[in-house]
Amino acid sequence: MKQFIRSSKALGSVIKRVRKAKNIGQTAVGSAFKIDQGTVSSIENGAPGTRLETVFRILAALDLEMIIQPRKVDKKNLKKEEW
């Protein structure tokens, strides 16, 4: 169920889906890391101006982490040299 995220909207969708799968409310996610419920809402809906710090706090609250990788490549044939 891996997703390739290239926009704020896509990121918000993933966050929302994971949060719901864990049965946690926006308020609960936020309170642990001092993020306003309204802020969590806007992020999940793809607010493009969200601050990076806020995103990482939410990822932490949901026990998630980020990975960056090259686009449009077959991972099986990925060469180290490209990095």
Add this chain to the structure above:
Amino acid sequence: MKQFIRSSKALGSVIKRVRKAKNIGQTAVGSAFKIDQGTVSSIENGAPGTRLETVFRILAALDLEMIIQPRKVDKKNLKKEEW
């Protein structure tokens, strides 16, 4: 050479490394997507307040994409249910 990113600093490091590997300057990366060279610099150095939109524009400029996944799990044993 996959990296698990949990902070702005870590993200900045990856961006910087990839950009250098591609022999592109901060100015070049920025100009294509209207990002100030100084902004690229601060992001690479881990500015926590960077806007999400800006991050995605840089990832696009470097032909990168993001993935979100659960923390601290052996990917070989990852269960779909956790998502």
Add this chain to the structure above:
DNA sequence: CTATTTTATGGCTGTACAGCCATAAAGTCA
């Protein structure tokens, strides 16, 4: 359907980013 919980919006405000410009600092190369 009603009551309750959860999520989406909006106002207000302090703070800070990002663009733009300039320049110092650091790195590169002949």
Add this chain to the structure above:
DNA sequence: TGACTTTATGGCTGTACAGCCATAAAATAG
């Protein structure tokens, strides 16, 4: 070593986020 390129910093400014509070709207439970 000197000339040139690249990166780091800082000032100035317009814009907008995020916290806080309140509330409407939507979803869920009973």
